[in-house]
Amino acid sequence: MTRFLLAALAVLGLSLPALAQDNLAQLRPAPTPITDAPRAPGAPFLPGGAADRITLAPGADASRAMAVSFRTHADQTETRAEIGRVLDGPTSAADVRALTGESRIVADADGAARYHHVRFDDLEPATRYVYRVRGLEGWSPWLPFVTASDAFAPTRLIYLGDAQNRIGDVATRVIAEALTRPHDMVLHAGDLVASRLEIAHDDEWAQWHAAGGLNYAMRPQVPAAGNHEFVKIDLEDGSETRVLTPHFPALFPVPANGADGLPDTTFVTDYQGVRIITLDTTSAVELGGLETQTRWLEEVLTDNPARWTIALFHHPVITCARPENTEFLMEHWTPLFEAHGVDLVLQGHDHCYARYSEWRLPAGPEREAAQQALAGPVYLVSVSGYKMYALNDRAAHESDRYGADTQTFQLIDISHDRLVFETWTPTGGLYDAFALERREDGRNRLVEDPRERSPLRVCYGDTGPDGGPCHGSEK
Ligand SMILES: [Fe+2]
Incomplete structure (x- = not known):
């Protein structure tokens, strides 16, 4: 009942400030061991005197609006931020505005913490700002960000697949390496953490934040919710359902401009000529959220001023690990794409x-001829964390490029008439690379990148691509 209450309140966008602090201890669910993610709830992850887990998110129009979330000790009941124009000297900021926002308590195995949201509206396009947020015992550093241009401008995006498992010791190297590359925004395709069975996974969110550090505070983060961001809830009648973990809406102050009833997990943001449409496939697959999202998707695709359009969500339309494709997404969303x-x-x-x-x-001449004028988008699947699945029988001939047992990050460079996509491995290998060239008729030509790519990575029998046992399990 306690878990249901917490999660249900979170889903409704409500917090628990009205509950007495004494009750919070009773509200904490007991930690439950699981096998595929190390658990260490307790002191290392407790909120302290400083604000932490500072995370920037783009507004609907990233040239005019951004938002920040941050975590503090539960006793920091005021939500305070300051923002100003950046200065070169140590005074740091000019024309500083003091802002307030809203907060909510998230209670879990690590205790209760307060998460704050502050929205930065009325910003100037293509302008450098600095901001800081208030913790219990003082201010954060002044943190810089730049707003998007209000006209088309070249953009560099990072795209990361599931971090999910063993974030601290295995996924971190990929996330941190990716974030060393110059970039404007980061797109996360869901399953940032493993969670899923219950809500007490604050330790995983701590690891996820440690991997990105202040990068998350200085570049907008665009998160799709994965099925592991939803937790199982036992209802009083003995049935069960899934609700979004309260950490997700607490951590990501996304623009609430999405499909009806899904303000935390569906949204659209325009970033200097690129439209990012984030969808919630867990809701579509399991929770009856397909129709509302399909309607909304059509709206934001029909009325779309952007030059380039990217859809971001968790469950893949065409699968490289599972026996079957996600047919209902193919039926409802692919025609719109x-x-x-x-x-x-x-x-x-x-x-x-x-x-x-x-x-x-x-694959071969027939596909290559069709790639001169693509009929639809290019679909990507990737993983940044520890867990791997074995390739299905279709991947080798349906995909243009595939791989198993490989952590990757992706860079997407978007210019006016050309989009360059690169997939990098931890050893520095360029695993995949292609360009989309915009044709005069508006369609894209897919051009394979001429640079040398690292060798194909697959399992041969029980032997994995690094010579040890094959790591991926069958789906
Ligand atoms: Fe996953």
Whole structure:
């Protein structure tokens, strides 16, 4: 009942400030050991005197609005931030505005912490700002960010698949390496943490934040919710359902401009000529949220001023690990992607790497001819964390490029007429690379990148691509 109450309140966007602090101890669910993520709730992750887990998110129009979330000790009941124009000298900021916001308590195995949201509205386009947020015992550092241009401008995006498992010791190296590359915004394709069975996974969120550090505070983060961001809730009648973990809406102050009833997990943001549409496939798959999202998707694709359009969600339309594709997404969303010229679909969930274009055609001359004028988007699946799944029988011939047992991060460079996509491995290998060139008729030509790529990574029998045992399990 306690878990249901907490999660249900979180889903409703409510917090627990009205509950007496004494009651919070009773509200904490007991930690439950699981096998695929190390658990260490307790002191290392407790909120202290300083604000932490500072996370920037883009507004609906990233040239005019951003928002920040941060965590403090539960006793920091005031939500305070300051923002100003950046200065070169140590005075740091000019024209400083003091802002307030809203907060909520999230209670879990690490105790209760307060998460704050502050919205930065009325910003100037293509302008450098600094901001700071208030913890219980003082201010954070002044943290810089830059707003998007209000006209088209080149953009560098990072795309990360599931971090999810062993974030602290295995996924961190990929996330941290990716974030050393110059970039404007980061897209996360869901399953940032493992959670899923219950809400007491504050330790995983702590690891996820440690991996990104202040980078998350200085570049907007765009998160899709994965199935592991939803936790199982036992209802009083003995049945069960899933609700979004309260950490997710607490951590990501996304613009609430999405499908009806899904303000925390569906939203659209425009970033200097690129439209990012984030969808919630867990809701679509398990919770009856397909129709409302399909309606909304059509709206934001029909009325779309952007030059390039990217869809971001968790469950892949075409799967590299599972026996079957996600047919109902293919039935309901793929026709919209094709009719409205979506350029990329970025996904996770399958814990393998794959890139699909004109995938219904056999690889070779027929597919290459169709790639001169793509009928639809290029679909990507990738994984940044520990868990791997074995490739299915279709991946080798349906995809343009595929791989198993490989952690990757992706860089997407978008210029006016050309989008360059690169997939990098931890050893510094360029595992995949292609360009989309915008044709005069508005369609894209897919061009394979001429640079040398690192060798194909697959399992041969029980032997994995690094010579040890094959790591991926069968789905
Ligand atoms: Fe996953």
